[in-house]
Amino acid sequence: MRALRIAATGMEAQQLNVEVISNNIANMNTVGFKRQRAEFQDLLYQNVERMGAQSSDTGTVVPTGIQVGSGVKAGSVYRITSQGNLTHTENTFDLAIQGKGYFQVLLPSGEIAYTRAGNFSPNDQGQLVTDDGYLVQPEIQIPPNAKDVVISKTGQVQAIIDGQVAPQTVGQLELAEFFNEGGLEAVGDNLFKETTASGAPTLGQPGEVGYGQLLQGYTEASNVDAVGEITALIVAQRAYEMNSKIVTAADEMLQATSALRS
Numbered sequence: 001m002r003a004l005r006i007a008a009t010g011m012e013a014q015q016l017n018v019e020v021i022s023n024n025i026a027n028m029n030t031v032g033f034k035r036q037r038a039e040f041q042d043l044l045y046q047n048v049e050r051m052g053a054q055s056s057d058t059g060t061v062v063p064t065g066i067q068v069g070s071g072v073k074a075g076s077v078y079r080i081t082s083q084g085n086l087t088h089t090e091n092t093f094d095l096a097i098q099g100k101g102y103f104q105v106l107l108p109s110g111e112i113a114y115t116r117a118g119n120f121s122p123n124d125q126g127q128l129v130t131d132d133g134y135l136v137q138p139e140i141q142i143p144p145n146a147k148d149v150v151i152s153k154t155g156q157v158q159a160i161i162d163g164q165v166a167p168q169t170v171g172q173l174e175l176a177e178f179f180n181e182g183g184l185e186a187v188g189d190n191l192f193k194e195t196t197a198s199g200a201p202t203l204g205q206p207g208e209v210g211y212g213q214l215l216q217g218y219t220e221a222s223n224v225d226a227v228g229e230i231t232a233l234i235v236a237q238r239a240y241e242m243n244s245k246i247v248t249a250a251d252e253m254l255q256a257t258s259a260l261r262s
Contacts, residue, residue, distance in 0.1 A: 001250050011240055014243065041072070087220075096214070143161060150216070
């Protein structure tokens with residue numbers, strides 16, 4: 001009874017689907033979060049009667065044959081990197097990328113990670129850091145006597161110093177771009193790491209061709225669509241229920257078979 005095994009693969013696939021949707025909904029309010037989508041592939045087929053086979057001595061050919069599938073499997077969980085809505089925070093050090101690109105973050109291990117979450121703040125030494133205290137790269141040092149900081153759309157960071165008419169340039173932010181953003185490895189804390197699939201990063205200044213601009217005082221919200229996710233959840237739940245009914249029906253058919261008497 002192939003139906004039991006086929007339905008079991010369907011239930012496993014929809015379970016994964018629900019887990020991906022659950023993670024999307026859980027991160028609806030996560031700054032810079034990019035939703036994911038589970039994609040599936042059919043499994044191998046058993047050729048009961050192969051199409052194209054000769055069916056008689058006169059040369060007639062089987063037009064379609066008989067192929068029986070063995071179920072479904074998860075092909076990938078794809079990250080959708082579309083732009084999230086911009087939220088006005090009025091925080092001087094909050095930055096949103098309007099367009100393509102990632103901020104660079106220096107991890108304690110010395111590795112560079114990448115993020116779309118621009119909710120930054122200065123640490124006790126005046127360095128621009130993430131929520132976890134990781135340094136934003138290139139390093140930005142805010143002077144202790146700065147009364148205000150202005151960050152342009154092109155990433156130039158200027159400090160307004162008491163007693164000085166002209167603002168002082170204290171750093172230049174850069175963005176990283178990847179050929180395959182979906183190939184980045186999510187490591188938690190709104191951070192991604194480069195992989196072979198993503199390709200090496202290409203660095204550039206905000207506003208250059210192929211790179212987004214920065215908006216000071218804004219953060220990028222999650223790109224999760226609540227209505228779409230709830231709809232997908234209902235569809236996945238119904239698909240799971242239908243696969244479970246196939247298991248029940250196959251079991252009843254087996255019971256009927258075992259009850260036969262010679």
